[in-house]
Amino acid sequence: MLKFKSDIPASEITPYAVYQQRRAFVQAAVAAGVLMPTLSEAAAMALKGAPSSYSVPEKTTSFDDATHYNNFYEFGTDKSDPARHADTLRPAPWTVRIEGEVAKPRTFDIDDLRKLAGMEERVYRLRCVEGWSMVIPWVGYPLVQLLKQVQPTGNAKYIEFTSLADPKQMPGVRSSVLEWPYTEGLRLDEALHPLTLLTFGMYGQVLPNQNGAPVRVIVPWKYGFKSAKSIVRIRLTEKQPNTSWNLAAPGEYGFYSNVNPEVDHPRWSQATERRIGEDGIFKPKRKTLMFNGYADQVAGLYTGMDLRKFY
Ligand SMILES: Nc1nc2c(c(=O)[nH]1)N[C@H]1C(S)=C(S)[C@@H](COP(=O)(O)O)O[C@H]1N2
Ligand SMILES: [Mo]
Numbered sequence: 071m072l073k074f075k076s077d078i079p080a081s082e083i084t085p086y087a088v089y090q091q092r093r094a095f096v097q098a099a100v101a102a103g104v105l106m107p108t109l110s111e112a113a114a115m116a117l118k119g120a121p122s123s124y125s126v127p128e129k130t131t132s133f134d135d136a137t138h139y140n141n142f143y144e145f146g147t148d149k150s151d152p153a154r155h156a157d158t159l160r161p162a163p164w165t166v167r168i169e170g171e172v173a174k175p176r177t178f179d180i181d182d183l184r185k186l187a188g189m190e191e192r193v194y195r196l197r198c199v200e201g202w203s204m205v206i207p208w209v210g211y212p213l214v215q216l217l218k219q220v221q222p223t224g225n226a227k228y229i230e231f232t233s234l235a236d237p238k239q240m241p242g243v244r245s246s247v248l249e250w251p252y253t254e255g256l257r258l259d260e261a262l263h264p265l266t267l268l269t270f271g272m273y274g275q276v277l278p279n280q281n282g283a284p285v286r287v288i289v290p291w292k293y294g295f296k297s298a299k300s301i302v303r304i305r306l307t308e309k310q311p312n313t314s315w316n317l318a319a320p321g322e323y324g325f326y327s328n329v330n331p332e333v334d335h336p337r338w339s340q341a342t343e344r345r346i347g348e349d350g351i352f353k354p355k356r357k358t359l360m361f362n363g364y365a366d367q368v369a370g371l372y373t374g375m376d377l378r379k380f381y
Pocket of ligand 2: 141197198199200293294295
């Protein structure tokens, strides 16, 4: 696959229409097997990321739906709240602290974090625990690239992500709907898996505020809430970390939260999903796939585990 070093300031963002043209151009060239990017083409691809073999061949959700139907409780609990209120989030300047069980703890400036590895564009399914899904082209690099740099110690077994919780920027953190800051976690082998993406952009642009600017994680085989937004701290731990949703309702939201059509949420079935943008009474719901369709890649992480117990 193509890889280019990213050294383009985040301020140089390509308009969406231009991005779509370039993307079509690159895809046609890749299909023809003759991609010879000009210098400007290479520069453009560095920001949007090269197309990835991890992408699913499904119709992507519209940019409008992906940026106006969101969960980001720091800005309110309504799906329309993040788009309406997240303009108060300041994604720059921004730092991300990486600490805990690592040989080289470090605080990264967001611009340095962006340049740490070559970016890819990956079209992933995102399945919310509430029963809807989207298909989104994310831009980022595998989280393992960052973890290599800080060198997890032999004691590191888990990873914890902490989102910003600033009441001046995020009106929702004054409510007690969740414990703030929002935290999420993974087992270390899940964090090291090549599908786990440290994500800086979507649709060829830097992340809109409501989607978790300036940096979030995307774990496509798990329910959407595992993919923490607007991350300020990453901590490697020996013990399984607490997570916001597990603290709020332990019987409903487990630590693993792998997408699993066979394990119902206590209040609803997880067997089917509604694809956002495919509304209408005649449109049948889609069957939810085991591990959100990524079973070939990730089922091996859970060999021998009872997925009803570790939901
Ligand atoms: N910090 C933070 N991260 C979060 C959430 C949140 O409320 N706060 N919501 C989660 C949920 S429930 C989902 S489905 C996804 C939605 O991501 P999107 O709005 O970019 O589609 O973000 C997840 N990450
Ligand atoms: Mo969600």
